[in-house]
Amino acid sequence: xxxxxxxxxxxxxxxxxxxxxxxxxxxxxxxxxxxxxxxxxxxxxxxxxxxxxxxxxxxxxxxxxxxxxxxxxxxxxxxxxxxxxxxxxxxxxxxxxxxxxxxxxxxxxxxxxxxxx
Amino acid sequence: xxxxxxxxxxxxxxxxxxxxxxxxxxxxxxxxxxxxxxxxxxxxxxxxxxxxxxxxxxxxxxxxxxxxxxxxxxxxxxxxxxxxxxxxxxxxxxxxxxxxxxxxxxxxxxxxxxxxx
Numbered sequence: 001x002x003x004x005x006x007x008x009x010x011x012x013x014x015x016x017x018x019x020x021x022x023x024x025x026x027x028x029x030x031x032x033x034x035x036x037x038x039x040x041x042x043x044x045x046x047x048x049x050x051x052x053x054x055x056x057x058x059x060x061x062x063x064x065x066x067x068x069x070x071x072x073x074x075x076x077x078x079x080x081x082x083x084x085x086x087x088x089x090x091x092x093x094x095x096x097x098x099x100x101x102x103x104x105x106x107x108x109x110x111x112x113x114x115x116x117x
Numbered sequence: 118x119x120x121x122x123x124x125x126x127x128x129x130x131x132x133x134x135x136x137x138x139x140x141x142x143x144x145x146x147x148x149x150x151x152x153x154x155x156x157x158x159x160x161x162x163x164x165x166x167x168x169x170x171x172x173x174x175x176x177x178x179x180x181x182x183x184x185x186x187x188x189x190x191x192x193x194x195x196x197x198x199x200x201x202x203x204x205x206x207x208x209x210x211x212x213x214x215x216x217x218x219x220x221x222x223x224x225x226x227x228x229x230x231x232x233x234x
Contacts, residue, residue, distance in 0.1 A: 033221070042121075042208050042224030043162070056220055089160060102150040102212055103169055106222060108162035 002026075004109035006092050012115045013082055020078045021112045023092030030097030032075050033106060034067055036060065037089040046090075049075060050097060082116045089113050120144065121209050121225035129231050130199050137184070138194040138228045140209030148214045151192040152222065153183065156206040165207075168192055196230075204232045 005024040013019050025032050030051055035043035046065070047057045051072035061067075064082075069075040079086055093106040122141045130136040142151065153165040168176045168183045176183040184193040196203055209225045 031220075040226065042210070042226050043222075045221035045223070048220050058221070091160075091162065093162070102148055102214065103167060104150075104212075105152070105164050105167065106162075107164070108154075110159055110161040113160070 006109035006112050010113045018080045023075045025094030029094035031095045033093040035091040084116045087116045120223045123225035125228045127229045131233050135197045138207050140192045142190050142211050146213040150212045152210040153194045154208045199232050201232050
């Protein structure tokens with residue numbers, strides 16, 4: 001068990017550029033989540049996958065954001081035409097995905113810190 | 118409406134003392150789960166403890182215990198015998214029921230705990 005891995009750890013980009021982040025979940029985990037965390041706030045839900053299917057998207061996920069999880073393994077989060085307001089920590093989490101959601105523990109990666117200049 | 122409220126932005130505690138971090142929540146769903154996560158400066162969210170709404174006993178995990186007062190809708194985290202390594206941000210989170218659309222974990226704004234030697 002190598003934990004949830006996210007790359008890159010830090011990304012600095014200029015406004016208007018596209019960026020892509022990658023998340024490798026724990027290998028046997030079926031569910032994968034993306035969260036965004038701004039300074040002084042708790043993480044906010046962005047989207048969620050059950051295997052390769054994207055089942056829920058937050059209103060925070062504008063049409064400039066797209067997430068994929070091909071083959072139900074790793075996931076990518078792309079932000080097109082970045083804006084300064086996109087600057088945040090982007091956290092990925094995974095969970096086993098068996099049975100009830102209520103008590104399901106999420107395992108988080110260390111996040112990708114995005115700075116848009 | 119805020120679903121998770123953490124009213125202590127920061128706390129300073131002497132090493133080896135016990136500390137209580139406050140969390141109140143708001144839900145009309147009879148089935149829900151409450152979680153506490155620790156976020157050190159490295160950024161990774163680390164699961165600490167879970168309490169289900171139907172659990173009769175307060176949850177305990179080593180030095181962590183959850184003081185669950187259902188009628189008051191509070192789920193305070195108690196850390197006994199604090200250590201320097203406990204210095205971090207602490208987040209309370211909730212997931213409501215097992216209904217599709219409730220898969221997301223909702224976080225509070227966190228409490229920054231600093232342990233003083």
